[in-house]
Amino acid sequence: MRAIVCTELGAPLSLAERPSRPLSPGEVRVEVHAAGVNFADTLIVAGKYQEKPALPFVPGLEAAGVVTEVAPDVGAFAPGDRVLTMAGTGAFAEELCAHASRVHRIPAAVDFVTAASLPVVYGTAHLGLARRAQLLPDETLVVHGAAGGVGLAAVEIGRAMGARVIATAGGAAKVARALAHGADVGIDYTHEDVRERLRALTAGRGAEVIFDPVGGPLLEASVRSLAWEGRLVVVGFASGTIPQVPAGLVMVRNVTLLGLYWGKYLERDPHVVYESLDAIFAMLARGELKPEIETMPLADASVALERIRARTVVGKVVLTTR
Ligand SMILES: NC(=O)c1ccc[n+]([C@@H]2O[C@H](COP(=O)([O-])OP(=O)(O)OC[C@H]3O[C@@H](n4cnc5c(N)ncnc54)[C@H](OP(=O)(O)O)[C@@H]3O)[C@@H](O)[C@H]2O)c1
Structure with missing residues (x-):
């Protein structure tokens, strides 16, 4: 699978082929269709954020896609489920493994790009x-x-x-x-x-x-x-x-x-985040939210981050993998 990889803090990001890794207990594998780009990503890849992942890492806080595999101890999700992941890293890739506690279902009416723009x-x-x-x-x-x-x-x-x-x-x-x-x-x-x-x-x-x-x-x-x-x-x-x-x-x-x-609610009390996301999905269904989204291909992750740094983005940038 292809992924954007940060090998050195502050250095340009590269698109690389990475092997899929086996699932750990509690995890699900997700085929990523869309990944939201955030201001925090600009800080994380520069080593200026409160969370500091070990190098090398795949950046990206949030993604939307389809579950392709679940660990034997995961009962809440099954292959084919349309989900959001909020794993903290790993979203700028064609595939990611996320703990099931950081995964939430997407309503059928919400497309992947919109879903990835929300969390x-x-x-x-x-x-x-x-x-x-x-x-x-x-x-x-x-x-x-x-x-x-x-x-x-x-x-x-x-x-x-x-x-x-x-x-x-x-x-x-x-x-x-x-x-x-x-x-x-x-x-x-x-x-x-x-x-x-x-x-x-x-x-x-x-x-x-x-x-x-x-x-x-x-x-x-x-x-x-x-x-x-x-x-x-x-x-x-x-x-x-x-x-x-x-x-x-x-x-x-x-x-x-x-x-x-x-992000601290995700760690301390994820239900607060999931109830909030469901309230957001309900607002979306009532037509009260109209996310402004610019899409770019996964390979342009660095361009997206540079646009955020330069204050030229209105609303949200979402990377697409297909
Ligand atoms: N507490 C949390 O849980 C949480 C969650 C998400 C984001 N955040 C934080 O909230 C802030 C905004 O995030 P965002 O996703 O909305 O980012 P964004 O899309 O890049 O928007 C940031 C806005 O801040 C304004 N700004 C003012 N001075 C700026 C500067 N020197 N550089 C860049 N932007 C500047 C810009 O508007 P103008 O050009 O109109 O001034 C820009 O539209 C970030 O600090 C982010 O880390 C916090």
């Missing part, structure tokens, strides 16, 4: 808004980096949950994409002062929920833009800067900072 970005947006922030209908939700993978998913999920969505992004074209996916208002943070605009857009009240995958100076501006008892979900630091927030600000404004690390 990390829609999963993060859904757990961040529904479980952590407990977003309510008619609340004002601000989504930063709203044309990125996680951001665009949060715009759609926030809208589906009945919130008024204010999207921030870098540039008019990206703001336009967030509006097309359901945001009510957009702010271009390359030209506009986010704090001032949020104050005006909320009549001085502030936003009840802010979802932040960007970090940097936006985080403190966001804390200052929260409403009374507002909630801010800290999702990531795409800006490259992990900011400090003055604790006094959190106290005097009676606001809450919530952390969200989606």
